[in-house]
Amino acid sequence: MTGRFSRRDLVSYTAAMAAASASRAVAAPLRALPEGHDIDAAIRAKVDAGEVPGVVAMAASGRATIYEGAFGVRARGAAAKMSVDTVFRIASMIKLLTSVAALQLVEQGKLRLDEPAANIDPALAAPQVLAGFDPQGAPQLRPARKPITLRNLLSHTSGFSYPLWDADVVRYSRAARANKSLPRSVLTFDPDSRWAYGGSLDRVGRLVEIASGQTLDRYFADHILGPLGMSDTGFTITDKQRAREAHLHVRERDGTLVTQPLEHHTAPRTFSGGGGIYSTAPDYLILLQALLNSGSIGGTSILRPETVALMAANQIGNLDAGVMRTTNPAISNDVDFFPGTRLGWGLGHMINLDPVRNARKAGSLTWAGLYNTYYWIDPSSGVAGVIMMQILPFADTRALATYRAFEGAIYRATKAV
Template sequence: MQTEGGNTVSTNIVEQPAEHGVSPNSDAGFTIDETLAQAVQSGNIPGVVAMAATRDNVVYEGAYGQSGEEQSVQVSADSMFWIASMSKPITSIAAMQLLEQNKLQLDRPIGELLPELANPQVLEGFATDGRPLMRPAKGPITLRQLLTHTSGFGYAFGEAQLLKYVQKEAIPDVTTCTPNAFRLPLMFDPGERWHYGISLDWVGKVIEAASGQRLEEYFQQHIFGPLGMVDTTFAPTSERRERLMPMHARLPDGSLQPIPFELPEDPEFYLAGGGLFGTARDYLKLLQMILNEGTFNGLQILRPETVRLMAQNHIGDLQAGKMTSAMPELTQDVEFFPGMEKRWGLGYLINTEATPEGRSAGSLGWAGLANTYFWVDPARQVTGVIMTQILPFADPAMMEVFNQFEAGVYRQLDA
């Protein structure tokens, strides 16, 4: 993937054997191993796990770097990561399971299920005395709009006006997992445009209301358990926390510094849009299920027609994927595939053209704030995931590693 605004750099690949990458294809895999090893050895990234698979087989697995307080723990396929917004596709899958059971509908006003969304308000600006200027939204919010980020909700870190509102009204950050964090206005009328935000956190509340289960319980019973995603959870145990790769900040001089990072261990609500922790190995199973149109290891998670529905464009001619930053310590301004029209399905970004790395038009993908990324290519029947823990999002060094990893996977397929 390329980002605009100069956010790409080159990673030099040196001719030396990989230390501990695993590659069924020695030629193409060797190149991927070198890319990952050199990125870690040079200090460009603190550690990385990358995996790729076809419908039936894992075709690449590599892990490089050290973690732990003393940097003494080897990064491995079982290393834990905060996957942040890579939680969103999982939440979307859960919502679609309930849609299959007729417990949810895509286009009914969601306020019928969640009264707190029955009368949404739009932020129009601020009065001269600083008071927020609000008006009623012109129409109701629907589940489809929540799933496609066209509801009007945003993130304070991605919108200056919303950040001003949050500061003025003393709204806690959504990562506090407290009910008051949801007291955000809409930035525009539902359906008017695409804007990334807390919509999927609201979908988490929708799932709980429709299923009668708390989100962790629902996910474990209906997604993680059936798929064998043994480590993915909103509430990591102490053993899993010992395997958690530390968070790092990219400093102005380009160096990396470990920083503290925690989400509440016993939250008032689970952060459906960004609260999950897990492993690359677990996430690859989810992606293989998507490749297999809803089935993995003989168990059906979704119907094939539901998987195909999720992969279709659901925002019409609206453009998706371009995001600005009001908090550069968390994310840079970023646009995946600049110059290309992007659409959004029910859970993923859709690229409408083939990419330089080899991804087919109509593929699916997304990412997490701490620089975790995935893609699913139904046409080529391949999927991949790569994870590190760096802030801000769209880190240039990690984006370049992702680009090279993805390109290497396609070279391996073509070999």
């Protein structure tokens, strides 16, 4: 460990590496999938039943792809079939890229996990906490008791919360629009005191830009996407990539799916660390493989092994994480991916602290994108997977059922459970 990480990180790193060593001692190496595996059938059944219009799914070990499949169509009512290289909007799955970027800069000493983030970005100085509303509905603000750190931002313990899953933020936003003297955004709690999913990684993206001296798209291209050969991932897409793009489908209340036209795309002038990126399943799987393989793949290293181990170590103690109640059911369902399972959060991923029956083991890492794209990394079993669909609302029950069917079939086929 270098001096750029804290004593807290040394303890986390030692524990994470010990757990990884123990899991590798019992995990059987992944082999080629046996003839007659049921992965194709598990996914095709969901498409043929009309539950989802189209799916691309892939899985890999740290060194080789072990499964790929494409089913259904890119748009209901159109002829173009899903292909493995179909382009998707992956929304919040950019957060993993942003986390990797920030941790690269931590390794270089340009960012620090536990110093005030305002030392780099003054916009994060003097944050205000929403303490409630007075009887007339006016927001009551107070200064935060602690500064926001990069660790808070990466682990979603900063106090920033998305309005999509926080009614108080919705209420505050209405008040701020009416009263321009109010801050544009506030914290919903003091840093380190709770967990809430929100715009923390947008702020991390800005820290990356300031610390590196590059725009986020350029930084990604130079330090992650280019080195890994992720040529179909970026904030903008070419006409040829556009021709491979999947359409969004909106689930109506009666369960039917309505195809949407492709979004109007213009090259952005600013770049978010929290959303707004395109990718494909093969591209994203390369990133997952690199992390599954301790930060390296094909002779290219994007992070040191000790940093990857820290990403996978729970950073939030016993704070409740992972359950989100929607304020807009048209955009997202309530989110609880693993009911009854203890959840943590690392430096970039959700962590299931308990095993999931007939699927991923304890210590697996995961997150998702708004349009029902999902990934997981299971270090103990030596497997990572990605599945991409284009459906709203988020956490669509039929999309999740397809995801679970895919994951379960992968573990049955590899006998990694």
